[in-house]
Amino acid sequence: MSEAVAPFPDTRDDTIRPPQSVVTERRYVRWLLIAVALTFLALFLVLPLITVFAQALAKGWGAYLAAFTEADARSAIVLTLTVAAIAVPFNLVFGVAAAWAIAKFEFRGKNLLVTLIDLPFSVSPVVSGLIYVLVFGSRGLFGPYLVEHDIQIIFAVPGIVLATVFVTFPFVARQLIPLMQEQGTAEEEAALTLGASGWHAFRTVTLPNIRWGLLYAVLLCNARAMGEFGAVSVVSGHIRGLTNTLPLHVEILYNEYNFVAAFAVASLLAGLALVTLAIKSFLEWRYADDIAAGTRRH
């Protein structure tokens, strides 16, 4: 039983160096793991990002800028902005309404409702497009009616908007529900007791409480709305100048071996992604407690 008198581990180690902390790995293990993690991130994430900009500028700034003077590129930009300008506010209103109903009230079947709202996240983008073709396509559920009344949804802008709404459907709701649940109803009840109307209480009490979380969700929702490819590709019909969003325009240019233009347009989307990440990181750092429920990291 003689070992039992030395309860401290590894006494061989603290000869000259400061004693090794028992809750972390040895120095060389730490550096090895850091090297593995950073190499992996660099290889899989940073390298593709750099490639986008390198390829876009491969033939100089002239060729780069020429990609944007093209009429098709411009109409793709306009369409992408239009679609996001409809889909994002729609999901904003939906998300706030859903979060209000789910977080401020207790009712049966709530968990099922939350699961159903999350559903679009687990559906393949291609299937997200397919389902609208099945509903609104010329041979779909409402096809005969739509053809008769000369309403075009699939292979037109409304279909693109619908598919985009679908893939971004859960963003705002799933961000706000836990946040508003955590905040409870006491403040709203106080406002109502003091005579505020429901709408007034929402605007002056709830909205300021959730604004950073809301901004955060809208930011991510917008990034996805502008960048969606699979779902939009299925419903768009790829009509140049009419139903081509920016990601679809990238695909067309790439398949035509017009690499500089493809990567130039792609760099626009990559720039959007970088701005999104920068604002997102800033919000997480500055307003961590106001964005998500519970204490977050950082």
Place this chain on the structure above:
Amino acid sequence: MSDAPRPKRRFRQKSVIPGFGLTLGYTLTCLGVIVLLPLATLVAKAAGLGPAGIWAVATDPRVASALRVSFGVSLLAALTASIFGGIVAWVLTRYDFPGRKLADAVVDLPFALPTAVAGIALASLYAPNGPVGSQLAKIGIEAAYTPVGIFIAMVFIGLPFAVRTVQPLIAEIDKEVEEASAILGASRIATLTKVVLPPLIPAVLTGFALAFARGVGEYGSIIFIAGNLPYVSEIAPLLIVIKLSEFDYEGASAIAVIMLGISFLTLLAINLVQAWSRRRFGYV
């Protein structure tokens, strides 16, 4: 919550907060029109083929091969993303090094970068004449236009799920437990494998499941690098697109329903394993 005593079983508890009917009604309407009706149409369309018809689609050699590629490669990619994602999450939470914040922000890149952009970037990197592809070719690995390319794209797209589900749990680990383990004489390796790792397993599995599900359904970042050779590197979502362009709505719906079904079963299995590991390791 209202302070009135809770009435007998009601649909909802009493509350002074207004707007329940309005917001719930709006929520259900949107959910019904945008999500449930279209998904129900898909299921109805596939059901129109009957079980035999769906089975015929599933066992069609080209479809079976595409499903095998999608699910098989996604499994490997999710495994890889989980292992390296675990290391990345550990390093980002536990160690301090210059550029840690930046590396942490970079992890979310696949969430923010449009999939088509990622797709063409990966394709040009790993193409036989690309900067990485040419190096890989020297050691005899063909990445682009083979399942290896699909694997790379799926790891890219799955990595943030693997990192972000594990990271908050690593941050929550009570260091006193590790200290106790060390003081009781456990080596660092023993502490890690017997004390630190077990409570993380449910989160690792969740991350794995999310990465797997995302990989199976992924389209944009894969089709450029995959080469899309039937029977070799053709993924199931692409086959749906092909069937649609041939106006084979039933076939497309059948593949979609098969994909949803297999994904659902996988997630169910993982949920069961999770529930088991929670009971086993007593983690809430």
